Amino acid sequence: MxxxxxxxxxxxxxxxxLTVGAACLAVAAALAVVAIGSGDFPLTPAQVVEILLGGGAPSDAFIVKELRLPRVVTGLAVGAALGLGGAVFQSLVRNPLGSPDILGFTQGASSGVLVTIVVFGGGGAAVAFGAIGGGIVTGLVIMALTGRHGLHGQRLILIGIGIAAILTGVNGYLLTQAQIIDAARAFLWLAGSLNGRGWSDVVPLLIALALIVPFLVLAAARPMRMLEMGDDxxxxxxIGVERVRMGVLVAAVLAIALAAAAAGPVNFVALVAPQLAxxxxxxxxxxxxxxxxxxxxxLMAADLIGQRAFAGTQLPVGVVTGLIGGGYLVWLLVTERKSGRI
Amino acid sequence: MTDARLSGEKLTLAYDKRTIAQNLTVAIPDGSFTVIVGPNACGKSTLLRALSRVLTPKDGAVLLDGERISAWPAKRLARTLGLLPQSSIAPDGITVTDLVARGRYPHQGLLRQWSREDERVVAESMDATGVGALADRYVDELSGGQRQRVWIAMALAQQTPILLLDEPTTFLDIAHQIEVLDLCADLHEQGRTVVAVLHDLNHAARYATHLVALHDGRLVAEGAPGDVVTAELVESVFGMPCRVIDDPETGTPLVVPAARRKAVA
Known part of the structure; x- marks a missing residue:
């Protein structure tokens, strides 16, 4: 140190x-530039950078700033929110499996969104509130079930896996109840895609991140480090244990829920990113x-793979992360089993 | 009665609906090495948890410097009273120095993360506990005895005048138990008030300057080990007939369980 x-x-x-952080930032930025430059109307990375810095031809600038930038910013913000939320959860639960997509929080946010779309026919900001509501209700249910055993340990993970399974069923039921137009919208959202994302989709998440990141990084990171040694x-x-835990939990649920609202349930990034880091x-x-x-x-890498890797078809980013992350989860379960943690 | 900065007044201690102790009043004499003893499930760890504010009493109050401990700001309390819990988790991949350095948390702030004072105290604490040579090792690869000394070093780095230790010798072999207890005695001699929960009555009698004996959540005896540890008391508290003789090494009471059958010749 x-x-x-x-x-x-x-x-x-x-x-x-610091080096790792800078390297990840550089990779994310480079992937973002490549993503902006790719498509039916290709641009070189140099052109993209020039336009982002305020230069370039007006027609190119329109394509970059109005059509492609929102999608890329959404991807970066969603990836950042998932990585951050995942790190908070895994630290609180003191187990690498304590990720929001395994504990049911991602599924809960999805339920909130589906209720918003299917039952109330809402969109935009309503979807964001639906996701937050779903995430918070999931948290309350999990807390009620874990009781005084608290938000850590195997018990929480097992309860979370159960909740996640139930919510997956609930989400399926909600889809069967939808009008055909709402169902189509819901399906598009559920695949976890960055296609057609505009500024209105990402603004709630950006505002939340602007508040959550300084809170977590400046105020909560050091107490969280102490919490990893056990409550006592x-x-x-x-450390005011309960106060710190509630504060960071709410921040992480907000980040996860708003990421889901912006891009749909993108699985495994929250699980994998903190562990790779x-x-x-x-x-x-x-x-x-x-x-x-x-x-x-x-997330940027997964989105690029989804767009580029398979000729003729574009895969939603959530499908790519699901395919890759699922394999990672199997490997993680095997190694955790060997080390006797589950 | 001597002065006591830390005391519990008419404590009712409970987990959910399971009451552990009722109307328990206990004072920790300043500058003492107080050891809390008693049979399993008598409430000794529970009492220590209450004295350190980890457990909130259902009724009664723990007082520190005449003030309810619950009213103390958390960080200020952590600069006055240190706690070594029974089970702490060493984070994956942490080195000895980094773990000991965490004991400095109550002295730090967002813009005062690592002062020269922190550096000095951490080095001193590691030397005092004999883990200085392990500074760059990972905590996961240490033996049980070494690890326990690292945790004690962390509590020491907190620089608190009062130190509470919850069964610091559990899971250690006899040589490491004595090593840890000698270390606690050193810390006491340097002027700290040390409070420990111990299982072994003979260890307690040898090292304590003040004994607190609990049974079923009640205080049954307190005072100097020579006065407290008698054959009658041991039999009534632990339900075990015994003889109490002088420890040939220290002259403190030594409990020798009565034999139910003669030794095999």
Whole structure:
């Protein structure tokens, strides 16, 4: 660890974590530029950068800024929110399987969105509120079921897996009840896609991230690190355990739910990004910023694969992350089983 | 009675509906090495958890410097009273130095993350507990005895005048138990008030300056080990007939369980 000191002030950081974060950011930015440049009307990376910096031909600028940029910004923001939310959950649960898509929070947000679309015929901001509502209700149900055993450990994971299964059923039922037009919209959303995303889809998420990221990174990261040693140890060090846990949980649920509202349920990014980030930084603790940037890079990569890899068809990003992440989950379950954690 | 910064007044302690102790009043004499003893499930760990504010009493109050402990700001409390819980989790891939450094949390802030004072205290704490040579090792690869000393170093880095230890010798072999207890005795001699929950009555009698004996959540005896540990008390609390003799090493009471059958010749 390195220290920067100025008078009485001191800041501590890990150079390696900084390098990993910068590398993820660079990869995410490069993928974003490539994504903006690709399509029926290709642009070179140099042209894309020039336009983003305010230059270029007006017609090209229209394509970049109005048509393709919103999609890419949505992808970056959704990936970042999932990486961040996943890191918070895995840290709180103290288990790599404690990811929001395994615990049912992603499915809960989906239920909220489906209720909004199918029952109320809502869209736009209503969808965002639906997702938040679904995420929070899921959290309350899980808390009621875990009771005083608290939000960690195997018990929570098992309850979460059950909730996720039930909610998947609920979501299927909601679809059967939909009018045909609503059902089509719901299906499009459920695939987890960045197709046709506009600014209105991503603005709620961007606003939320602008509030959540400083809160988590500046105020909550150090207490979260203490919480990883157990509730009693954290309390002994002066952490208001319940207060910290509720605060970061609400922030993480907001991030996950709004990511789902913007792009549909994109699975496995929240599970994988924090673990990849941790492997690279080799640092204990929640690794919030590296996880967030890793999430953004992963989602952009998955979206590019979905658009480019299969000639003639474009796969929604959620399908790509599902295919790749599912394999990762199997591997993770096997290794966790071996180390005796599940 | 001597002064006591830390005390519990008429405590009712319970988990959900299971009451562990009722109307329990106990004072921790300043500068003592107080050991809480008693049979399994007598409430000794529960009492320690209440004294450290981890468990909120159903009734009664824990007082620190005459103030209800629940009213203390969390970080200020953590600078006064340190706790070594029974089970703590060492995060994956953490080094000894990094774990000990976490004990400095109550002294730090967003813009005061690692002062020279922090650095000095962490090095001192590791030296005092004999883990200085392990500084860059990963905690997962240490032996049980080494790991326990690392956790004690973390509690020490908190620099609190009062230190509470919940069964610090569990899971250790006899040599490591004595090592940890000697370390606790050193910390006490340096001027700290040390409170520990111990299973082994003979260890308690040898190291404590003040004993608190609990049975079924009630205080049955307290005072100097020489006064508290008698054959009658051990039999009434633990239900075990025994003889109490002088420890040939220290002269403190030594409990020798009565034999039910003669030794095999």
């Amino acid at each position: 390195s220290v920067l000191r100025a008078g009485d002030l001191s800041v501590r950081f890990r150079p390696r974590a 140890a954290a309390q002994g060090l002066g 941790r492997r690279l930084t080799r640092a204990p603790g929640p690794n919030l910023v590296p996880s967030m940037l890793m999430g953004a890079a992963l």
